[in-house]
Amino acid sequence: MAPRWGWVAASVSGVLLWRLAAYYSPSSFVTIPDGLRLPFALLGVLFLLSSVWAWWARPSKWTAVFLLYGLGLGIHWGGALGVGDASVEMGLFWVYLAFTALGDVALLHLALIYPQGRLKLKWLVALYAPPAVTVLLAPVAALTPRATLGPVVGLVLLVANLLSLTAGIAFLVRTFTVDAATRRAARLPLIVTGVFSGSVVALLGTAGVLPGIPEAWNLALGAVPIALAVALVSQSLERRQREPSPESTDAAVAR
Secondary structure: OHHHHHHHHHHHHHHHHHHHHHHHOEOOOOOOOHHHHHHHHHHHHHHHHHHHHHHHHOOOHHHHHHHHHHHHHHHHOOOOEOOOOHHHHHHHHHHHHHHHHHHHHHHHHHHHHOOOOOOOHHHHHHHHHHHHHHHHOHHHHHOOOHHHHHHHHHHHHHHHHHHHHHHHHHHHHHHHHOOHHHHHHOOHHHHHHHHHHHHHHHHHHHOOOOOOOHHHHHHHHHHHHHHHHHHHHHHHHHHHHHOOOHHHHHHHHHO
16 A cells, blocks of 8 residues: 555656746746646646546556556656756756656556457567667766757657557557447547547647637647546446355355
8 A cells, every 4th residue: 555655646746846936937848828828737737647546446458558558658748847958958858758758668668468468578668668778878968959959859859759659540440340239348449539639639730721820739648648547447347246245255265
């Protein structure tokens, strides 16, 4: 019990502190309109709390990976930190990029193992290499001119977006390749609906296709963690209900 409380406290405190700092000192790297700083911060908290709740309600390999996703996106939506020192800010920005990549990698990881499947160690290492390399480059980035790193930043964000897109496709493929009972028990249609509806609305909105403030349509992405949390917890509860209790097993053996 104590270690779980410790992980929850550390996760929530770390993300909320990052969000608070980013809210009051937004980085020039991440342009967020003043009126959307608080909504975006709340969106990040939604990602975090959805994943923490799912992991706390039903600890499993799936909700543990979902927790990594919530941590990564929780920090992502807070923006990078502005500290007034260009070198330090650049280093912190690369930490921010690493968490962004971590969130998208974790989503792909979850899509590859849920509800059936596992990854070998070599594939896990390859999968989590991008965020690991990104955070290791933070000290180097602090000493590199901002203009030089511009293309590299774009590449990291592109890779992160491609990982997220691949995760959505993986969930969709899994929905059509598992049997009906597994698909229903795992709530795969709910996950696919949440991932694609939130992503498509956000994409169309930020592209200016939908009316209103383009950046505000990113709030539609809140459908993703909610759908994942409900699906993972519901699947775990249903699976537990189907399993025989120790008392019933003992009674059957006695008979």
